Amino acid sequence: MKHSEAKxxxxxxxxxxxxxxxxxxxGINEIISEAGIAKATLYNHFKSKEDICLAYLRFKDTRxxxxxxxxxxxxxxxxxxxxxxxxxxxxxxQAKDFNGCWCIKTVSEIPKDNEVxxxxxxxxxxxxxxxxxxxxxxxxxxxxxxxxxxxxRKIYLLYESAVxxxxxxxxxxxxxxxxxLCSKIIR
Amino acid sequence: MKHSEAKxxxxxxxxxxxxxxxxxxxGINEIISEAGIAKATLYNHFKSKEDICLAYLRFKDTRxxxxxxxxxxxxxxxxxxxxxxxxxxxxxxQAKDFNGCWCIKTVSEIPKDNEVxxxxxxxxxxxxxxxxxxxxxxxxxxxxxxxxxxxxRKIYLLYESAVxxxxxxxxxxxxxxxxxLCSKIIR
DNA sequence: ATTAAAAGACAGACAAGTCTGTCTAAGTTT
DNA sequence: AAACTTAGACAGACTTGTCTGTCTTTTAAT
Numbered sequence: 001m002k003h004s005e006a007k008x009x010x011x012x013x014x015x016x017x018x019x020x021x022x023x024x025x026x027g028i029n030e031i032i033s034e035a036g037i038a039k040a041t042l043y044n045h046f047k048s049k050e051d052i053c054l055a056y057l058r059f060k061d062t063r064x065x066x067x068x069x070x071x072x073x074x075x076x077x078x079x080x081x082x083x084x085x086x087x088x089x090x091x092x093x094q095a096k097d098f099n100g101c102w103c104i105k106t107v108s109e110i111p112k113d114n115e116v117x118x119x120x121x122x123x124x125x126x127x128x129x130x131x132x133x134x135x136x137x138x139x140x141x142x143x144x145x146x147x148x149x150x151x152x153r154k155i156y157l158l159y160e161s162a163v164x165x166x167x168x169x170x171x172x173x174x175x176x177x178x179x180x181l182c183s184k185i186i187r
Numbered sequence: 188m189k190h191s192e193a194k195x196x197x198x199x200x201x202x203x204x205x206x207x208x209x210x211x212x213x214g215i216n217e218i219i220s221e222a223g224i225a226k227a228t229l230y231n232h233f234k235s236k237e238d239i240c241l242a243y244l245r246f247k248d249t250r251x252x253x254x255x256x257x258x259x260x261x262x263x264x265x266x267x268x269x270x271x272x273x274x275x276x277x278x279x280x281q282a283k284d285f286n287g288c289w290c291i292k293t294v295s296e297i298p299k300d301n302e303v304x305x306x307x308x309x310x311x312x313x314x315x316x317x318x319x320x321x322x323x324x325x326x327x328x329x330x331x332x333x334x335x336x337x338x339x340r341k342i343y344l345l346y347e348s349a350v351x352x353x354x355x356x357x358x359x360x361x362x363x364x365x366x367x368l369c370s371k372i373i374r
Numbered sequence: 375a376t377t378a379a380a381a382g383a384c385a386g387a388c389a390a391g392t393c394t395g396t397c398t399a400a401g402t403t404t
Numbered sequence: 405a406a407a408c409t410t411a412g413a414c415a416g417a418c419t420t421g422t423c424t425g426t427c428t429t430t431t432a433a434t
Contacts, residue, residue: 006383024211025298028420038384040423049420099299104351108295111212112286122356153364161348164291169309177340185368193409215394225410230395 007045009035015056019102023053023109053106054120060102061124065131072135079186081139085132085159086179093166093175100167101160129156140186151185158182194232196222202243206289210240210296240293241307247289248311252318259322266373268326272319272346273366280353280362287354288347316343327373338372345369 013035017026028049032039046052072084092098099105103121110117133152136143143151158178165174200222204213215236219226233239259271279285286292290308297304320339323330330338345365352361 021298022296024296027418039386039421041383043421044382100295104291104355105295107355108287108292109209109211111208125352125355150364150367153360154368157345157348157352157361157365157368160352161344164351165312165344165347168291168294168312173340174344177337178344180337181341181344181368181372184372211393214392226395226412227397228409231408236394 006037006041009037010042010045010052011055011059014052015059016097018053018056019060019099019105020097023106050114050116053110053117057102057106057117057120057124061127065127069131078139079183082132082135082155082186083179083183085135085155086162086175086182089159089162089166090172090175093172098167101163104164129153132156132159136186154185155182193224193228196224197229197232197239198242198246201239202246203284205240205243206247206286206292207284210293237301237303240297240304244289244293244304244307244311248314252314256318265326266370269319269322269342269373270366270370272322272342273349273362273369276346276349276353277359277362280359285354288350291351316340319343319346323373341372342369 010031014026014031017030017034028039028042031052032042035042042052046055068085068088071088072081075081075084103124106117107121129152132155133148136148136152136155158181162175162178166172197218201213201218204217204221215226215229218239219229222229229239233242255272255275258275259268262268262271290311293304294308316339319342320335323335323339323342345368349362349365353359
């Protein structure tokens with residue numbers, strides 16, 4: 001369908017620009033010129049820039065969740081599947097377009113009272129925690145049910161700091177240290 | 188001296204606004220009207236908005252390092268002094284003006300190639316890691332010299348994620364989980 | 375099959391507002 | 405008298421979003 005093709009182009013272009021240069025620093029004009037579409041077309045598919053921001057966040061999240069889940073579950077079952085999220089991050093970090101966490105970036109840029117964007121981001125983070133809980137449940141036989149949540153949250157914290165600190169310092173020791181600590185708490 | 192009094196007013200006002208509403212969302216006009224000074228006066232003390240941004244970061248950091256060090260060293264010596272950084276964060280979180288980490292916020296807003304700001308932020312984070320190293324060295328007798336750096340970095344990662352995640356989710360479990368995990372790795 | 379209509383994309387002018395930073399002119403303090 | 409502060413006009417460059425009018429393609433009706 002041609003209709004959704006234009007829309008896809010907008011989302012992909014906007015996502016790349018928002019992630020690389022920031023939400024506020026990316027203007028509508030930049031998006032349309034890079035995507036090669038007209039402004040009227042853009043506003044025919046999205047009612048506002050915020051609307052594009054939402055689409056951007058969802059686009060990034062959908063791909064991320066799919067990719068990291070695929071990556072983890074192709075590893076041998078057991079602790080390796082849990083640690084795999086840090087190996088995934090290592091690859092992500094080495095990719096030349098790595099630019100930290102899009103959620104943190106975006107939430108830092110929008111006004112504090114923007115609940116639409118904030119809710120979307122919290123939703124994404126919670127579904128990532130759920131993914132970790134699934135990995136923990138499936139790969140640690142000895143784990144007690146009541147410990148799953150707390151352990152998963154700790155792994156989540158380690159992962160999140162590994163993302164933002166490797167980005168901030170432009171080195172990968174945060175990923176290595178986080179993985180190392182993770183390996184100690186799941187044994 | 189009147190000269191530095193005006194300058195201080197600008198720094199304090201700008202800091203409060205930048206931290207609360209973001210760097211890009213805070214205009215020069217807002218700063219001068221809130222601080223009650225003229226625009227020409229502002230540009231008499233700072234050559235650009237970026238210059239004010241630097242002053243803001245340094246203002247926040249100076250106070251933070253002083254406050255958290257004072258807080259920790261008034262606690263009983265031993266592991267409690269290390270864990271104190273999370274208690275400090277708990278108070279910080281409960282304060283009504285808590286708004287996450289100013290470094291992360293700022294780095295998310297500025298262009299990627301702004302090295303002046305980026306260097307300042309990396310410098311601040313490294314000096315915070317040094318503070319943790321000092322706490323670790325002084326309060327863990329059994330620690331081996333070669334383990335100090337790695338352990339301090341892990342504690343740093345936990346602290347940083349506790350800040351940003353408690354801010355993001357608007358709850359304090361990240362602080363509690365981070366402190367709990369920290370207590371386990373320093374025993 | 376031919377014609378009519380609808381839908382969407384295009385370029386780009388435009389409004390209305392934002393921003394930073396400069397400058398003028400008047401007032402105040404030392 | 406010199407130095408600083410004030411208010412605010414101003415330039416120039418941005419922003420998002422609206423709107424007009426043209427062109428092409430797809431769909432529907434006869």
